[in-house]
Amino acid sequence: MDFERLGAFYMGKEYDLTERRLLDRLVMYDSRDLTTHAVCIGMTRSGKTGLCISLLEEAAIDGIPAIIIDPKGDIANLLLCFPDLAAADFLPWINPDDARRKGLSPDAFAAEQAAAWRAGLASWGQDGARIRMLRDAADITIYTPGSDAGI
Template identity: 55%
Template sequence: MKMTLQNSNYFLGRIFDPKADALSNDPLLLDPSNLTTHAVVTGMTGSGKTGLCIGMLEEAALHGTPAIIIDPKGDLTNLLLHFPSLLPSDFEPWIDPELARQQGESVPQLAQETADKWRKGLADWGMGPEQIQLLADSAEFQIYTPGSTAGTPVNIVSSFAAPELPWEENSEVLRERINSTVTALLGLIGMTDIDPLRSREHILLSNLIETAWIKGQSLSLTDLILQVQNPPMPNLGAFPMDSFYPEKDRFSLAL
Protein backbone atom coordinates (compact mmCIF):
# COMPACT_ATOMS: atom_id res chain seq x y z
CA MET A 1 0.00 0.00 0.00
CA LYS A 2 1.41 3.37 -1.04
CA MET A 3 1.60 6.13 1.57
CA THR A 4 1.34 9.71 0.36
CA LEU A 5 1.22 13.16 1.92
CA GLN A 6 -2.06 14.91 2.49
CA ASN A 7 -0.69 18.46 1.92
CA SER A 8 -1.26 19.23 -1.75
CA ASN A 9 1.74 21.57 -2.12
CA TYR A 10 5.34 20.55 -2.75
CA PHE A 11 7.80 21.56 -0.03
CA LEU A 12 10.95 22.94 -1.68
CA GLY A 13 12.69 24.40 1.36
CA ARG A 14 12.56 27.59 3.40
CA ILE A 15 12.59 31.19 2.21
CA PHE A 16 15.91 33.01 2.53
CA ASP A 17 15.81 36.39 4.25
CA PRO A 18 18.45 38.60 2.54
CA LYS A 19 18.26 41.26 5.26
CA ALA A 20 19.06 38.77 8.01
CA ASP A 21 21.32 36.79 5.67
CA ALA A 22 19.70 33.64 6.96
CA LEU A 23 16.92 31.18 6.28
CA SER A 24 13.54 32.11 7.69
CA ASN A 25 11.04 29.65 9.11
CA ASP A 26 8.62 30.31 6.24
CA PRO A 27 8.35 27.30 3.91
CA LEU A 28 8.77 27.64 0.16
CA LEU A 29 5.85 25.75 -1.35
CA LEU A 30 4.98 24.93 -4.95
CA ASP A 31 1.47 24.29 -6.19
CA PRO A 32 1.85 21.21 -8.44
CA SER A 33 -1.05 22.39 -10.59
CA ASN A 34 1.43 24.88 -12.06
CA LEU A 35 3.45 22.00 -13.51
CA THR A 36 1.24 21.49 -16.54
CA THR A 37 3.53 22.49 -19.41
CA HIS A 38 7.25 22.77 -20.08
CA ALA A 39 9.76 24.21 -17.64
CA VAL A 40 13.50 24.80 -17.57
CA VAL A 41 15.86 25.26 -14.62
CA THR A 42 18.85 27.49 -15.30
CA GLY A 43 21.78 28.53 -13.16
CA MET A 44 25.54 28.53 -12.84
CA THR A 45 27.49 25.36 -12.13
CA GLY A 46 26.98 24.37 -8.52
CA SER A 47 24.04 26.70 -7.99
CA GLY A 48 21.68 23.87 -7.06
CA LYS A 49 19.79 23.03 -10.26
CA THR A 50 20.02 19.28 -9.76
CA GLY A 51 19.24 19.61 -6.06
CA LEU A 52 16.07 21.57 -6.84
CA CYS A 53 14.93 19.00 -9.39
CA ILE A 54 15.64 16.12 -7.00
CA GLY A 55 13.60 17.87 -4.33
CA MET A 56 10.69 18.31 -6.74
CA LEU A 57 10.88 14.68 -7.85
CA GLU A 58 10.91 13.45 -4.26
CA GLU A 59 7.93 15.65 -3.45
CA ALA A 60 6.14 14.28 -6.51
CA ALA A 61 6.74 10.73 -5.25
CA LEU A 62 5.53 11.66 -1.77
CA HIS A 63 2.32 13.04 -3.29
CA GLY A 64 1.72 9.99 -5.46
CA THR A 65 2.59 11.75 -8.73
CA PRO A 66 4.43 9.46 -11.18
CA ALA A 67 7.56 10.66 -12.97
CA ILE A 68 9.61 9.41 -15.90
CA ILE A 69 13.21 10.60 -15.53
CA ILE A 70 15.61 10.49 -18.49
CA ASP A 71 19.08 10.76 -17.00
CA PRO A 72 21.98 10.40 -19.49
CA LYS A 73 24.56 11.39 -16.85
CA GLY A 74 23.37 8.94 -14.21
CA ASP A 75 23.16 11.58 -11.47
CA LEU A 76 19.59 10.90 -10.43
CA THR A 77 19.84 7.18 -9.74
CA ASN A 78 20.74 8.17 -6.18
CA LEU A 79 17.04 8.92 -5.73
CA LEU A 80 16.66 5.20 -5.08
CA LEU A 81 19.04 5.21 -2.11
CA HIS A 82 16.73 5.40 0.89
CA PHE A 83 18.33 4.71 4.28
CA PRO A 84 15.71 5.37 7.00
CA SER A 85 18.02 4.09 9.75
CA LEU A 86 20.91 6.26 8.50
CA LEU A 87 23.41 3.62 9.58
CA PRO A 88 27.03 3.78 8.39
CA SER A 89 26.63 0.21 7.13
CA ASP A 90 23.87 1.45 4.80
CA PHE A 91 26.24 3.92 3.17
CA GLU A 92 29.38 1.77 3.14
CA PRO A 93 28.63 -0.18 -0.10
CA TRP A 94 28.25 3.14 -1.92
CA ILE A 95 31.44 4.78 -0.68
CA ASP A 96 34.15 5.26 -3.31
CA PRO A 97 37.31 3.59 -1.94
CA GLU A 98 39.49 5.95 -3.97
CA LEU A 99 37.78 8.98 -2.44
CA ALA A 100 38.32 7.55 1.04
CA ARG A 101 42.00 6.96 0.25
CA GLN A 102 42.43 10.53 -1.02
CA GLN A 103 40.95 11.82 2.24
CA GLY A 104 43.25 9.59 4.29
CA GLU A 105 40.38 7.56 5.70
CA SER A 106 39.11 4.01 5.57
CA VAL A 107 35.84 3.20 3.84
CA PRO A 108 34.05 2.56 7.18
CA GLN A 109 35.29 5.91 8.51
CA LEU A 110 34.00 7.80 5.48
CA ALA A 111 30.72 5.88 5.69
CA GLN A 112 30.34 7.02 9.31
CA GLU A 113 31.03 10.63 8.35
CA THR A 114 28.56 10.42 5.48
CA ALA A 115 25.83 8.98 7.71
CA ASP A 116 26.44 11.71 10.31
CA LYS A 117 26.34 14.38 7.60
CA TRP A 118 23.05 13.09 6.23
CA ARG A 119 21.52 12.83 9.70
CA LYS A 120 22.52 16.40 10.59
CA GLY A 121 21.48 17.79 7.22
CA LEU A 122 18.03 16.23 7.44
CA ALA A 123 17.61 17.35 11.04
CA ASP A 124 18.45 20.93 10.05
CA TRP A 125 15.40 20.82 7.77
CA GLY A 126 13.18 19.21 10.38
CA MET A 127 13.30 15.78 8.78
CA GLY A 128 14.25 12.39 10.12
CA PRO A 129 13.98 8.66 9.49
CA GLU A 130 10.18 8.82 9.29
CA GLN A 131 10.27 11.06 6.21
CA ILE A 132 12.85 8.85 4.50
CA GLN A 133 10.73 5.78 5.14
CA LEU A 134 7.65 7.59 3.84
CA LEU A 135 9.48 8.42 0.61
CA ALA A 136 10.57 4.80 0.20
CA ASP A 137 6.99 3.63 0.72
CA SER A 138 5.36 6.27 -1.50
CA ALA A 139 6.29 4.93 -4.92
CA GLU A 140 7.71 2.02 -6.84
CA PHE A 141 11.13 2.95 -8.17
CA GLN A 142 12.56 1.28 -11.29
CA ILE A 143 15.70 1.94 -13.31
CA TYR A 144 15.66 1.06 -17.01
CA THR A 145 19.04 0.79 -18.73
CA PRO A 146 18.86 0.55 -22.55
CA GLY A 147 21.73 -1.52 -23.88
CA SER A 148 22.81 -2.65 -20.41
CA THR A 149 21.84 -5.19 -17.78
CA ALA A 150 22.86 -2.88 -14.91
CA GLY A 151 19.17 -2.14 -14.33
CA THR A 152 16.07 -3.41 -16.10
CA PRO A 153 17.09 -3.83 -19.77
CA VAL A 154 14.95 -2.20 -22.44
CA ASN A 155 14.30 -4.65 -25.24
CA ILE A 156 12.29 -3.45 -28.22
CA VAL A 157 11.94 -7.04 -29.46
CA SER A 158 9.41 -7.69 -26.70
CA SER A 159 7.18 -5.13 -28.43
CA PHE A 160 6.57 -7.65 -31.23
CA ALA A 161 4.80 -10.08 -28.89
CA ALA A 162 1.12 -10.53 -29.70
CA PRO A 163 -1.02 -8.74 -27.09
CA GLU A 164 -3.56 -10.58 -24.99
CA LEU A 165 -6.25 -8.07 -25.95
CA PRO A 166 -8.75 -9.24 -28.60
CA TRP A 167 -7.96 -7.50 -31.89
CA GLU A 168 -11.51 -6.68 -32.99
CA GLU A 169 -12.44 -4.83 -29.80
CA ASN A 170 -9.10 -3.06 -29.45
CA SER A 171 -7.90 -2.53 -33.02
CA GLU A 172 -7.52 1.25 -32.70
CA VAL A 173 -5.42 1.06 -29.54
CA LEU A 174 -3.31 -1.79 -30.91
CA ARG A 175 -2.67 0.03 -34.19
CA GLU A 176 -1.37 2.99 -32.19
CA ARG A 177 0.93 0.60 -30.35
CA ILE A 178 2.15 -0.85 -33.64
CA ASN A 179 2.71 2.64 -35.00
CA SER A 180 4.91 3.68 -32.07
CA THR A 181 6.79 0.36 -32.12
CA VAL A 182 7.60 0.61 -35.81
CA THR A 183 8.60 4.26 -35.49
CA ALA A 184 11.00 3.33 -32.68
CA LEU A 185 12.39 0.39 -34.66
CA LEU A 186 13.06 2.49 -37.74
CA GLY A 187 14.64 5.14 -35.54
CA LEU A 188 17.17 2.55 -34.36
CA ILE A 189 18.40 2.13 -37.93
CA GLY A 190 18.65 5.87 -38.50
CA MET A 191 15.30 6.53 -40.13
CA THR A 192 13.85 9.52 -38.31
CA ASP A 193 11.28 12.17 -39.13
CA ILE A 194 9.25 9.72 -41.19
CA ASP A 195 5.57 9.95 -42.07
CA PRO A 196 3.82 6.71 -41.03
CA LEU A 197 1.19 7.29 -43.72
CA ARG A 198 3.67 7.76 -46.58
CA SER A 199 6.79 5.83 -45.59
CA ARG A 200 6.73 2.48 -47.37
CA GLU A 201 9.07 1.05 -44.71
CA HIS A 202 6.65 2.04 -41.97
CA ILE A 203 3.63 0.80 -43.90
CA LEU A 204 5.24 -2.58 -44.64
CA LEU A 205 6.44 -3.25 -41.10
CA SER A 206 3.14 -2.11 -39.60
CA ASN A 207 1.19 -4.43 -41.86
CA LEU A 208 3.47 -7.37 -41.07
CA ILE A 209 2.98 -6.93 -37.33
CA GLU A 210 -0.75 -6.30 -37.68
CA THR A 211 -1.23 -9.42 -39.80
CA ALA A 212 0.55 -11.52 -37.19
CA TRP A 213 -1.32 -10.00 -34.25
CA ILE A 214 -4.71 -10.50 -35.87
CA LYS A 215 -3.83 -14.20 -35.95
CA GLY A 216 -2.62 -14.06 -32.36
CA GLN A 217 0.96 -14.72 -33.44
CA SER A 218 4.04 -13.16 -31.86
CA LEU A 219 7.05 -12.19 -33.93
CA SER A 220 10.73 -12.32 -33.13
CA LEU A 221 13.13 -9.89 -34.76
CA THR A 222 14.30 -12.75 -36.99
CA ASP A 223 10.71 -13.47 -38.02
CA LEU A 224 10.20 -9.82 -38.92
CA ILE A 225 13.39 -9.67 -40.99
CA LEU A 226 12.42 -12.82 -42.89
CA GLN A 227 8.92 -11.52 -43.53
CA VAL A 228 10.31 -8.25 -44.87
CA GLN A 229 12.06 -10.31 -47.53
CA ASN A 230 9.10 -12.65 -48.09
CA PRO A 231 5.88 -10.96 -46.91
CA PRO A 232 2.96 -13.28 -46.08
CA MET A 233 0.56 -11.07 -48.05
CA PRO A 234 0.58 -10.59 -51.85
CA ASN A 235 -0.71 -7.01 -51.75
CA LEU A 236 -0.54 -3.89 -49.65
CA GLY A 237 -3.89 -2.25 -50.17
CA ALA A 238 -4.58 -2.08 -53.90
CA PHE A 239 -0.93 -2.46 -54.88
CA PRO A 240 0.88 -5.73 -55.56
CA MET A 241 3.67 -6.15 -53.03
CA ASP A 242 6.48 -6.04 -55.58
CA SER A 243 5.06 -2.88 -57.13
CA PHE A 244 4.68 -1.13 -53.79
CA TYR A 245 8.03 -2.29 -52.41
CA PRO A 246 10.26 -4.21 -54.86
CA GLU A 247 12.04 -7.31 -53.58
CA LYS A 248 15.49 -5.76 -54.04
CA ASP A 249 14.57 -2.78 -51.87
CA ARG A 250 13.00 -5.01 -49.23
CA PHE A 251 16.22 -6.99 -49.05
CA SER A 252 18.16 -3.77 -48.45
CA LEU A 253 15.79 -2.87 -45.62
CA ALA A 254 16.21 -6.31 -44.06
CA LEU A 255 19.97 -5.84 -44.04
Protein backbone atom coordinates in the same frame (compact mmCIF):
# COMPACT_ATOMS: atom_id res chain seq x y z
CA MET B 1 7.44 22.02 11.07
CA ASP B 2 4.23 21.07 9.39
CA PHE B 3 4.83 20.57 5.69
CA GLU B 4 3.11 17.21 5.13
CA ARG B 5 0.03 18.35 3.24
CA LEU B 6 -1.28 16.57 0.17
CA GLY B 7 -0.73 18.72 -2.91
CA ALA B 8 1.77 21.02 -1.19
CA PHE B 9 5.39 20.29 -2.08
CA TYR B 10 7.98 21.17 0.58
CA MET B 11 10.85 22.83 -1.29
CA GLY B 12 12.92 24.03 1.66
CA LYS B 13 13.20 27.21 3.69
CA GLU B 14 13.59 30.85 2.80
CA TYR B 15 17.15 32.17 2.81
CA ASP B 16 18.13 35.70 3.78
CA LEU B 17 20.78 36.74 1.23
CA THR B 18 21.83 39.81 3.22
CA GLU B 19 22.38 37.94 6.49
CA ARG B 20 23.39 34.70 4.76
CA ARG B 21 21.21 32.49 6.92
CA LEU B 22 18.22 30.19 6.67
CA LEU B 23 14.93 31.50 7.95
CA ASP B 24 12.25 29.40 9.62
CA ARG B 25 9.72 30.21 6.87
CA LEU B 26 8.93 27.24 4.65
CA VAL B 27 8.93 27.39 0.86
CA MET B 28 5.94 25.39 -0.37
CA TYR B 29 4.78 24.78 -3.94
CA ASP B 30 1.17 24.06 -4.93
CA SER B 31 1.33 20.93 -7.09
CA ARG B 32 -1.81 22.02 -8.92
CA ASP B 33 0.39 24.61 -10.66
CA LEU B 34 2.34 21.83 -12.40
CA THR B 35 1.65 20.71 -15.93
CA THR B 36 1.95 17.16 -17.22
CA HIS B 37 5.38 17.64 -18.84
CA ALA B 38 8.52 19.47 -17.78
CA VAL B 39 12.02 20.22 -18.99
CA CYS B 40 14.73 21.56 -16.70
CA ILE B 41 17.50 23.49 -18.43
CA GLY B 42 20.21 25.63 -16.87
CA MET B 43 23.91 26.27 -16.51
CA THR B 44 26.27 23.86 -14.75
CA ARG B 45 25.94 24.01 -10.93
CA SER B 46 22.79 26.15 -11.12
CA GLY B 47 20.71 23.74 -8.99
CA LYS B 48 18.81 21.81 -11.67
CA THR B 49 19.44 18.38 -10.17
CA GLY B 50 18.58 19.47 -6.62
CA LEU B 51 15.39 21.15 -7.79
CA CYS B 52 14.33 18.15 -9.87
CA ILE B 53 15.06 15.67 -7.09
CA SER B 54 13.06 17.79 -4.62
CA LEU B 55 10.09 18.00 -6.99
CA LEU B 56 10.24 14.29 -7.81
CA GLU B 57 10.49 13.25 -4.15
CA GLU B 58 7.54 15.43 -3.20
CA ALA B 59 5.51 14.13 -6.16
CA ALA B 60 6.28 10.54 -5.17
CA ILE B 61 5.22 11.14 -1.57
CA ASP B 62 1.91 12.51 -2.89
CA GLY B 63 1.46 9.52 -5.22
CA ILE B 64 2.07 11.47 -8.43
CA PRO B 65 3.80 9.24 -11.01
CA ALA B 66 6.77 10.36 -13.09
CA ILE B 67 8.73 9.07 -16.04
CA ILE B 68 12.16 10.66 -16.13
CA ILE B 69 14.61 10.73 -19.03
CA ASP B 70 17.97 11.53 -17.51
CA PRO B 71 20.91 11.30 -19.94
CA LYS B 72 23.56 12.09 -17.30
CA GLY B 73 22.17 9.73 -14.66
CA ASP B 74 22.00 12.30 -11.84
CA ILE B 75 18.36 11.62 -11.00
CA ALA B 76 19.18 7.97 -10.30
CA ASN B 77 20.28 9.32 -6.91
CA LEU B 78 16.60 9.10 -5.96
CA LEU B 79 17.34 5.45 -5.22
CA LEU B 80 19.95 6.41 -2.63
CA CYS B 81 17.50 6.95 0.20
CA PHE B 82 18.32 5.20 3.44
CA PRO B 83 15.59 5.56 6.11
CA ASP B 84 17.84 4.30 8.91
CA LEU B 85 20.66 6.67 7.90
CA ALA B 86 23.05 3.93 9.04
CA ALA B 87 26.73 3.86 8.15
CA ALA B 88 26.29 0.38 6.67
CA ASP B 89 23.80 1.80 4.15
CA PHE B 90 26.30 4.42 2.97
CA LEU B 91 29.32 2.10 2.89
CA PRO B 92 28.73 0.58 -0.59
CA TRP B 93 28.34 4.07 -2.07
CA ILE B 94 31.30 5.94 -0.61
CA ASN B 95 34.50 6.58 -2.53
CA PRO B 96 37.33 4.72 -0.73
CA ASP B 97 39.81 7.28 -2.08
CA ASP B 98 37.91 10.05 -0.27
CA ALA B 99 38.18 8.04 2.96
CA ARG B 100 41.91 7.46 2.43
CA ARG B 101 42.54 11.17 1.77
CA LYS B 102 40.89 11.97 5.11
CA GLY B 103 42.93 9.30 6.87
CA LEU B 104 39.82 7.24 7.64
CA SER B 105 38.85 3.64 7.09
CA PRO B 106 35.92 3.12 4.72
CA ASP B 107 33.73 2.20 7.72
CA ALA B 108 34.67 5.37 9.62
CA PHE B 109 34.14 7.49 6.51
CA ALA B 110 30.70 5.91 5.94
CA ALA B 111 29.81 6.67 9.58
CA GLU B 112 30.93 10.27 9.05
CA GLN B 113 28.77 10.53 5.92
CA ALA B 114 25.74 9.07 7.70
CA ALA B 115 26.15 11.56 10.56
CA ALA B 116 26.49 14.44 8.09
CA TRP B 117 23.30 13.35 6.31
CA ARG B 118 21.40 13.06 9.62
CA ALA B 119 22.52 16.55 10.65
CA GLY B 120 21.86 18.04 7.21
CA LEU B 121 18.37 16.59 6.98
CA ALA B 122 17.56 17.69 10.54
CA SER B 123 18.51 21.28 9.66
CA TRP B 124 15.74 21.17 7.04
CA GLY B 125 13.21 19.57 9.42
CA GLN B 126 13.52 16.11 7.90
CA ASP B 127 14.56 12.71 9.20
CA GLY B 128 14.59 9.00 8.47
CA ALA B 129 10.82 8.75 8.90
CA ARG B 130 10.31 11.08 5.94
CA ILE B 131 12.79 9.06 3.88
CA ARG B 132 10.83 5.92 4.78
CA MET B 133 7.62 7.67 3.68
CA LEU B 134 9.22 8.40 0.29
CA ARG B 135 10.52 4.87 -0.05
CA ASP B 136 7.12 3.38 0.83
CA ALA B 137 5.30 5.70 -1.60
CA ALA B 138 7.55 5.23 -4.64
CA ASP B 139 8.36 2.33 -6.92
CA ILE B 140 11.56 3.48 -8.60
CA THR B 141 12.96 1.47 -11.51
CA ILE B 142 15.86 2.46 -13.73
CA TYR B 143 15.72 1.27 -17.33
CA THR B 144 19.06 1.26 -19.11
CA PRO B 145 18.67 0.03 -22.70
CA GLY B 146 21.92 -1.26 -24.12
CA SER B 147 23.56 -1.61 -20.70
CA ASP B 148 23.81 -4.37 -18.14
CA ALA B 149 23.27 -1.84 -15.31
CA GLY B 150 19.66 -1.39 -14.23
CA ILE B 151 16.85 -3.12 -16.11
